Amino acid sequence: MPMNAPAFPLEALAPxxxxxxxxxxxxxxxxxEFSVTPRALRFYEDEGLIGPERRGTARIYSHRDRxxxxxxxxxKRVGFSLAEIREMIDLYDVGDGRSTQKQFTLERCLERIELxxxxxxxxxxxxxxxxxxxxxxxxxx
Amino acid sequence: MPMNAPAFPLEALAPxxxxxxxxxxxxxxxxxEFSVTPRALRFYEDEGLIGPERRGTARIYSHRDRxxxxxxxxxKRVGFSLAEIREMIDLYDVGDGRSTQKQFTLERCLERIELxxxxxxxxxxxxxxxxxxxxxxxxxx
DNA sequence: ATCGAGATTGACGTTCACGTAAGGGGAAGG
DNA sequence: CCTTCCCCTTACGTGAACGTCAATCTCGAT
Numbered sequence: 001m002p003m004n005a006p007a008f009p010l011e012a013l014a015p016x017x018x019x020x021x022x023x024x025x026x027x028x029x030x031x032x033e034f035s036v037t038p039r040a041l042r043f044y045e046d047e048g049l050i051g052p053e054r055r056g057t058a059r060i061y062s063h064r065d066r067x068x069x070x071x072x073x074x075x076k077r078v079g080f081s082l083a084e085i086r087e088m089i090d091l092y093d094v095g096d097g098r099s100t101q102k103q104f105t106l107e108r109c110l111e112r113i114e115l116x117x118x119x120x121x122x123x124x125x126x127x128x129x130x131x132x133x134x135x136x137x138x139x140x141x
Numbered sequence: 142m143p144m145n146a147p148a149f150p151l152e153a154l155a156p157x158x159x160x161x162x163x164x165x166x167x168x169x170x171x172x173x174e175f176s177v178t179p180r181a182l183r184f185y186e187d188e189g190l191i192g193p194e195r196r197g198t199a200r201i202y203s204h205r206d207r208x209x210x211x212x213x214x215x216x217k218r219v220g221f222s223l224a225e226i227r228e229m230i231d232l233y234d235v236g237d238g239r240s241t242q243k244q245f246t247l248e249r250c251l252e253r254i255e256l257x258x259x260x261x262x263x264x265x266x267x268x269x270x271x272x273x274x275x276x277x278x279x280x281x282x
Numbered sequence: 283a284t285c286g287a288g289a290t291t292g293a294c295g296t297t298c299a300c301g302t303a304a305g306g307g308g309a310a311g312g
Numbered sequence: 313c314c315t316t317c318c319c320c321t322t323a324c325g326t327g328a329a330c331g332t333c334a335a336t337c338t339c340g341a342t
Contacts, residue, residue, distance in 0.1 A: 039300060059320090077260065134247060140294065198291085198337080
């Protein structure tokens with residue numbers, strides 16, 4: 001959230017609907033849908049987070065690319081850096097690896113889950129604190 | 142979260158225990174307790190997030206300062222920028238303001254609460270997705 | 283008196299996640 | 313053919329949040 005942070009950078013994102021109407025998406029399609037800039041998508045590509053096909057030089061995003069983008073953005077919203085997100089993507093991609101690799105992947109996943117649950121606790125604490133303050137404001141008329 | 146992000150930047154932080162043994166804290170006391178650097182604390186001070194007393198030139202942190210620091214750090218962990226955190230601190234500090242001000246503050250608080258609840262939804266989605274992947278890993282022996 | 287540990291203030295450097303020109307290609311419409 | 317529009321790449325700039333020296337200062341202990 002650093003960067004050019006607006007007052008309220010996070011918005012609700014529906015669990016992503018399928019869009020069977022379309023077969024592929026342009027960069028501006030996805031930019032419009034997810035409220036990101038082309039620059040951001042190209043940056044994610046440079047960082048190895050996503051790899052759309054090309055028609056000539058133009059990027060063509062598949063449904064899978066679109067879903068992955070949604071996943072990336074949600075990862076960002078819950079506070080992961082792009083490096084961390086790529087790492088997680090890589091974990092997913094070694095699903096066919098050796099057993100020791102799989103064990104490693106599994107442990108990382110469990111760590112992440114614990115991390116996220118700690119974060120939920122932080123958020124709950126913040127929420128209750130804000131709610132108490134709201135009550136205080138309401139009562140002091 | 143940016144900056145020199147380690148693999149797992151977030152750690153559980155107990156709801157902060159009172160520490161009635163101490164009467165005040167030095168900068169390195171708080172640094173050790175909260176795992177931050179002196180540079181960070183001085184930076185927060187430059188940004189107006191905290192304002193400890195001085196004994197000569199040295200900073201003396203009170204219990205209130207310590208609690209505020211804990212609050213700041215939790216704010217960071219849930220994804221707020223320092224500017225946003227300071228804004229919230231300012232909101233708390235105008236509890237004696239006029240009615241219109243109070244109304245404004247109240248709306249901002251409610252917005253923030255909604256924001257945090259959206260974030261909780263994102264986190265839940267992420268968790269369930271990771272758990273599904275864990276199950277997949279476990280089952281593919 | 284001095285010595286080292288820990289405090290201070292600048293001031294410049296760094297990383298992340300893009301923003302922002304600057305310049306150019308290709309298709310479509312008038 | 314020229315303009316418009318959308319796409320591309322290259323490259324330098326930027327804001328947030330510190331890191332990292334460097335040069336003091338100060339205070340308790342030897």
